[in-house]
Amino acid sequence: MSSKKRLGVGFIGSGFITKFHLQSWLAVRDADVLGIWSPNAAHAAETAALARSLGVGEARAYASITDMVADPAIDALWLCGPNHRRVENLEEIVAALKSGHGRLVGVACEKPLARNVAEARRCVELIAQAGVLHAYLEDQIFVPTIARGREVAWKRGAATSGRPYLARAAEEHSGPHMPWFWQGHLQGGGVLNDMMCHSVEVARFYLTEPGAPRDSIRIKKVTGHIHSLKWSRPEYARDLTARMGAEVDYTQRPSEDFARATIEFADTAGRPLIAEVTTSWSYVGAGLRLSTELLGPEYSFAHNSLDAGGRLFFSRKVAGPSGEDLVEKQNAEQGLMPVVGNEVAEYGYEAENRHFVRCFLAGRQPELDFHAGLEVVELLMAAYMSAEQERTLAWKPADLEKFVPAVARGTWKP
Numbered sequence: 155m156s157s158k159k160r161l162g163v164g165f166i167g168s169g170f171i172t173k174f175h176l177q178s179w180l181a182v183r184d185a186d187v188l189g190i191w192s193p194n195a196a197h198a199a200e201t202a203a204l205a206r207s208l209g210v211g212e213a214r215a216y217a218s219i220t221d222m223v224a225d226p227a228i229d230a231l232w233l234c235g236p237n238h239r240r241v242e243n244l245e246e247i248v249a250a251l252k253s254g255h256g257r258l259v260g261v262a263c264e265k266p267l268a269r270n271v272a273e274a275r276r277c278v279e280l281i282a283q284a285g286v287l288h289a290y291l292e293d294q295i296f297v298p299t300i301a302r303g304r305e306v307a308w309k310r311g312a313a314t315s316g317r318p319y320l321a322r323a324a325e326e327h328s329g330p331h332m333p334w335f336w337q338g339h340l341q342g343g344g345v346l347n348d349m350m351c352h353s354v355e356v357a358r359f360y361l362t363e364p365g366a367p368r369d370s371i372r373i374k375k376v377t378g379h380i381h382s383l384k385w386s387r388p389e390y391a392r393d394l395t396a397r398m399g400a401e402v403d404y405t406q407r408p409s410e411d412f413a414r415a416t417i418e419f420a421d422t423a424g425r426p427l428i429a430e431v432t433t434s435w436s437y438v439g440a441g442l443r444l445s446t447e448l449l450g451p452e453y454s455f456a457h458n459s460l461d462a463g464g465r466l467f468f469s470r471k472v473a474g475p476s477g478e479d480l481v482e483k484q485n486a487e488q489g490l491m492p493v494v495g496n497e498v499a500e501y502g503y504e505a506e507n508r509h510f511v512r513c514f515l516a517g518r519q520p521e522l523d524f525h526a527g528l529e530v531v532e533l534l535m536a537a538y539m540s541a542e543q544e545r546t547l548a549w550k551p552a553d554l555e556k557f558v559p560a561v562a563r564g565t566w567k568p
């Protein structure tokens with residue numbers, strides 16, 4: 155049990171998601187952001203300055219992960235580097251701890267836990283060697299409307315008419331911001347690996363009775379589909395290379411920009427439950443759209459992050475630079491645009507970070523941990539395997555451990 159009243163947190167990675175976390179920290183009362191490490195020292199210094207300017211902690215840049223672990227002020231790390239650096243980042247953390255360089259209470263890791271099952275299993279082994287608490291950072295189950303809708307649907311609807319049986323979850327936008335996301339061998343796949351990790355957890359969250367353990371619903375079958383709908387078209391492949399660099403060549407090495415999966419579960423009574431999840435990098439709307447549904451015998455719940463309430467209208471005479479001041483992955487600056495008032499709350503980051511900070515401070519192992527992250531990776535890999543084999547797979551496919559999607563091997567031909 156930790157006796158500390160405040161948690162000192164260090165971030166590995168100083169990019170897009172770290173900046174989201176820093177903003178969310180305004181709503182985290184019992185932790186301070188004290189460190190940032192990134193291989194690019196200037197970026198680490200900039201992001202540390204951002205933390206200080208937000209007033210979320212006296213953050214400073216560190217020269218290495220080992221140095222950050224060694225500082226007694228740092229109690230926990232938020233692992234926010236790119237997917238292809240996950241295992242080596244964790245190896246450095248564990249080596250620092252084993253060599254007595256410092257002590258940590260916990261490590262929280264961004265999604266996906268790793269690029270494939272073998273790497274995810276390695277992450278689980280490493281965190282066990284570290285002997286610290288661990289968290290898998292899935293923000294979307296902390297989206298306030300999703301959490302509240304699920305709670306009330308179960309409390310009223312399920313209590314009077316029976317448990318829900320169908321959950322739908324979709325995450326869609328027009329494509330990621332950095333080149334490595336588009337490269338299958340670095341990221342681990344395409345949109346399925348990048349975004350379906352969220353949708354499968356939201357669907358599971360909806361279908362799981364509040365208070366019941368994760369394994370109270372059991373996976374039975376997985377069916378997946380992947381396609382390249384937009385970005386391997388010659389004109390869009392050219393556009394992608396022009397923006398992301400020569401390494402991103404979708405005429406030669408495409409990743410899927412559309413993926414869907416049906417996951418069949420059974421509850422403790424053996425009744426069937428269905429999760430339908432779909433993700434895409436080929437959706438052009440106002441910006442990032444998270445849409446989810448939960449259906450039961452006499453009730454249904456629906457949520458859409460772009461139905462945020464506020465609407466701003468700009469006439470055709472309002473012309474200005476592109477930006478993301480209305481919504482993440484914004485596609486336009488004219489016409490009727492949704493305004494998402496507080497994105498860090500609406501996407502779940504505030505409640506997510508509050509939850510894991512409190513678990514770590516209390517010395518309590520969160521249920522959403524590296525094992526959960528591994529199971530998510532297993533589901534995603536099964537969806538790729540099903541898509542490649544064009545058939546439904548019974549859970550758990552025997553050869554999942556060594557499976558690497560064709561997209562990640564650079565051999566996928568859409």
Ligand SMILES: NC(=O)c1ccc[n+]([C@@H]2O[C@H](COP(=O)([O-])OP(=O)(O)OC[C@H]3O[C@@H](n4cnc5c(N)ncnc54)[C@H](O)[C@@H]3O)[C@@H](O)[C@H]2O)c1
Nearest residue numbers: 167168169170171172192234235236237239264265266332
């Ligand atoms: N929860 C979400 O919705 C969400 C959203 C975006 C990204 N993510 C995840 O967060 C992670 C980071 O994504 P991002 O969008 O911030 O990417 P990014 O490319 O914007 O930032 C990555 C950061 O990692 C740093 N980095 C480079 N090499 C590194 C190394 N060897 N070790 C550690 N860090 C290194 C880079 O300097 C950069 O600061 C990814 O795993 C991604 O899947 C999650």
